[in-house]
Amino acid sequence: EIVLTQSPATLSLSPGERATLSCRASQSVSSYLAWYQQKPGQAPRLLIYDTSNRATGIPARFRGSGSGTDFTLTINSLEPEDFAVYYCQQRSNFLTFGGGTEVEIK
Amino acid sequence: QVQLQESGPGLVKPSQTLSLTCTVSGGSISSGDYYWGWIRQHPGKGLEWIGHIYYSGSTYYNPSLKSRVTISVDTSQNQFSLNLSSVTAADTAVYYCARYTYFGSGTYFDYWGQGTLVTVSS
Numbered sequence A: 001e002i003v004l005t006q007s008p009a010t011l012s013l014s015p016g017e018r019a020t021l022s023c024r025a026s027q028s029v030s031s032y033l034a035w036y037q038q039k040p041g042q043a044p045r046l047l048i049y050d051t052s053n054r055a056t057g058i059p060a061r062f063r064g065s066g067s068g069t070d071f072t073l074t075i076n077s078l079e080p081e082d083f084a085v086y087y088c089q090q091r092s093n094f095l096t097f098g099g100g101t102e103v104e105i106k
Numbered sequence B: 001q002v003q004l005q006e007s008g009p010g011l012v013k014p015s016q017t018l019s020l021t022c023t024v025s026g027g028s029i030s031s032g033d034y035y036w037g038w039i040r041q042h043p044g045k046g047l048e049w050i051g052h053i054y055y056s057g058s059t060y061y062n063p064s065l066k067s068r069v070t071i072s073v074d075t076s077q078n079q080f081s082l083n084l085s086s087v088t089a090a091d092t093a094v095y096y097c098a099r100y101t102y103f104g105s106g107t108y109f110d111y112w113g114q115g116t117l118v119t120v121s122s
Helices: none
Strands: A003-008 A009-012 A021-026 A032-037 A045-049 A063-066 A070-075 A086-092 A101-105 B003-007 B016-024 B033-042 B045-056 B060-062 B070-072 B079-084 B093-100 B107-112 B116-120
Touching: A003 A032, A003 A086, A009 A021, A021 A086, A021 A101, A032 A063, A032 B107, A045 A063, A045 B107, A070 A086, A070 B079, B003 B093, B016 B033, B016 B093, B016 B116, B033 B107, B045 B070, B045 B079, B045 B093, B060 B070, B079 B093
Parallel strands: A009 A101
Antiparallel strands: A003 A021, A021 A070, A032 A045, A032 A086, A063 A070, A086 A101, B003 B016, B016 B079, B033 B045, B033 B093, B045 B060, B070 B079, B093 B107, B093 B116
């Protein structure tokens, strides 16, 4: 099983700041990595697929990058609606999710 | 717009079988472009993939749950279902159904149901 480790667990930022979230895989997942956003009481929403492609309707301030075992989700200029929990997910070997990073308002 | 809706008991007794159904609207479950999956989330925790199914009946399960999981599809009703046997309190979670879509390189969950809380308790 490929383990995805997300860091930090919590990120405390103010609106307008940049958020940088990390996802590290225990072995290479090639580019088969996605990012999801989840708000309290809601289902996750697909943000980024195949490392760097934004899903339909996702604003350009969300940017994914990386390859192999190290991946990053960058949110430029945080909007109030961006404060949420973010999960990475790989589908290279079966399917696993990371433990999540909460982006909270500072 | 595709919509998914989970249904089933919110309370299941230990050792019994958890059974949930996902009804898909706004699109055909028989479309060859998609798989249909189940994911769960323990209270206050992260996401765990349970498994997914193709309309033809091909299934893919999380190895850690495989011995207890059965996912089936009913194309005539545009539904797919989850059975999880021999449940314990550790199976208490919000269960989501979702569409698993091929995006050109990888496959990812692009449409989700709202989720349903299933509690295992006597």
